[in-house]
Amino acid sequence: MNSLVTYQVEDNLALIGLARPPVNALGQPLRAALLQACEQANSDPAVRAIVIFGASGLFCAGADITEFGSPASFATPNLPDVLLRLTRLDKPLVAAIGKLALGGGLELALACGYRIGEPQTRVGLPEINLGLLPGAGGTQRLPRLIGVQAALEMMISGAQVPAKRALELGIVDRLAGSAEHLLASACEYARELIASGAPARPSEPFADPAKGVAADFFERYCVEQEPRWKSRLAPRLVFSAVQAACLLPLEQGLARELALFKQAEASRQSEALRHVFFAEREAGKVPGIDASTPLRPIAKVAVIGAGTMGGGIAMNFANVGIPVILLERQGDALDRGLTQIRQTYGISVKRGKLSEAQLEQRMALLSGTLDYADLADADLVIEAVFEKLQIKQEVFRTLDRVCKPGAILATNTSSLDVDQIAAVTSRPQDVIGLHFFSPANVMRLLEVVNARETAADVLATTLKMGRSIGKIPVVSGVCFGFIGNRMLEPYAREAHRLVLEGATPAQVDGVLTGLDLNMGVFTMLDLAGVDVNFLVRDANRAAIAHDDSYCRLGDELYALGRYGQKTGRGFYQYEGRERHNDYEVIALAERLAGELHVTRRPVDDGEIHARCLFMLINEGIQLLDEGIALRSGDIDLVWINGYGFPAHLGGPMHYAEQYGLDKVLAGIRHYRDSLGDYGRMWFTPAPLLERLVAAGKTTIERI
Known part of the structure; x- marks a missing residue:
């Protein structure tokens, strides 16, 4: 037989x-x-x-x-x-x-x-x-x-x-x-x-x-x-x-x-989804790591910060039976965090996804402390405090003193330099970035930031750990914003600039959701918090580039206290979660355009699509060329699982391949020439994109 x-x-x-x-x-x-x-x-x-x-x-x-x-x-x-x-x-x-x-x-x-x-x-x-x-x-x-x-x-x-x-x-x-x-x-x-x-x-x-x-x-x-x-x-x-x-x-x-x-x-959608399927399996393949790489035990986890992000991170480990200790500076903040976790589990109980017994079992795995000394026996410590380099560095100096040898020290930073955070410790080989996405107990993406001195066994352990808690871990190198947020910057930049030039937030978002993205740029910023976006941008203005006048609209909304959904007003007005156009934002954009000498005009949907998507794609190709991303498929996974890019389009890199790399390059060159000083400043094709097109390549890979 x-x-x-x-x-x-x-x-x-x-x-x-x-x-x-x-x-x-x-x-x-x-x-x-x-x-x-x-x-x-x-x-x-x-x-x-x-x-x-x-x-x-x-x-x-x-x-x-x-x-x-x-x-x-x-x-x-x-x-x-x-x-x-x-x-x-x-x-x-x-x-x-x-x-x-x-x-x-x-x-x-x-x-x-x-x-x-x-x-x-x-x-x-x-x-x-x-x-x-x-x-x-x-x-x-x-x-x-x-x-x-x-x-x-x-x-x-x-x-x-x-x-x-x-x-x-x-x-x-x-x-x-x-x-x-x-x-x-x-x-x-x-x-x-x-x-x-x-x-x-x-x-x-x-x-x-x-x-x-x-x-x-x-x-x-x-x-x-x-x-x-x-x-x-x-x-x-x-x-x-x-x-x-x-x-x-x-x-x-x-x-x-x-x-x-x-x-x-035979459809493009199935081709795209099959691409995503294989990209998920390729994402775990990292140079220097294989089945023989030793793994560190993760029997107890500590999370610093019991806010929304820290609590969500902790839940991932409790869900799979790993005990977690949450550290906060103030007792009332710790109590609020643990109460919020219980309430979140309670919603799952009401929906029939969890039993009362399971809720209690998971809560029993969660404890709190106000004392760093209680983290001494943790195998993995994840910092989830305010997104400011000096604050995070101070946390890591303390962890360096109190944590046991061999403990993995992880930062949940979304944009800061992990090498600079690791440098304040005596054990940079134990430091890694673990960028969870909010809500951390729901979102599947985990950006694993491999710092300059991160040890191979630390990287291997965190990749396996990520999969064990139901995440899709994707490795990134160190740069501003890593893969996802670095690509978000030019994508959001064009959305802001287009509103200054004459589009409306609703028009921009409509073009993007018309592609089946979960939400447009401005809806996403209102949901995440206009203040959060401002503070990240403000902390990294030097890394972003030479002229940030395009984001003046976001800066002005921050100054006005319009932080998005949580304040009822941002780029839109809100009644509960119901979103409405806000003509004050359009008037504000008109005023700022005048101050910045930006000519306003009708903007068609095709231009919105090209400028937002092509600059998103261009930045991804640049990340690949720099070695920040290992594969174009990794970039697609980040944007599908972290930013709501539709899986049936395969992610931005696969979308570019199906659209035509030559057309993407031609579009970038067109706007470089047609948008005057702004175009010459921002619409520079990634050298890898130019090389790929010159070589007649139809897929995105390093050459």
């Missing part, structure tokens, strides 16, 4: 084990081996039922993603054909689902007439996360098994369903007592089927998926989801495929699903 599957016959049962580690991805070789094994079992008169299982315990995590977008994706035998053939075998097939059945793995299980899981089994159809839809029968067979609404919700969300819920829905027929007994239980199940004369495939619970569904169900569902889908293609294709399951016989529905899958696979 092929080495990709194991095959044996025991007591009238053919046991077929998928054996392509680590996750039994259903690439062409495994598809062929599986089909051959099933045909052998089907033709053997001694075999009366077939059990398919994961030879190493895990059933199947889906298709081989590297095949998507290439001829291998539908190389013979393709997955839809293999699974269709399995549904037509004349012997019962039992899928023994260990650990995972995702995507094509669940579609394989659905092609079997019977399914058994174990307590830790999780199933799902997450293809939507790659801009795809289930293309091997999932959109047709799942609605016939569990009903239209439940099936549609599974596919649109891409969420994994735990074993108990899978049993309730009818995705699995029964659960084994444990993972260790799964195969034995599957064999017992198969023997029961033989003994009872069960058919190869039982009748479907929802053979007519449309039956019982309200006549306007699909229309209402589409209207409700439209604001969330925005310009995303995949949800609409999933929706169309499930509609087909209700309107067409199975065979025609399968053909419709396949056509829709191929449309999704």
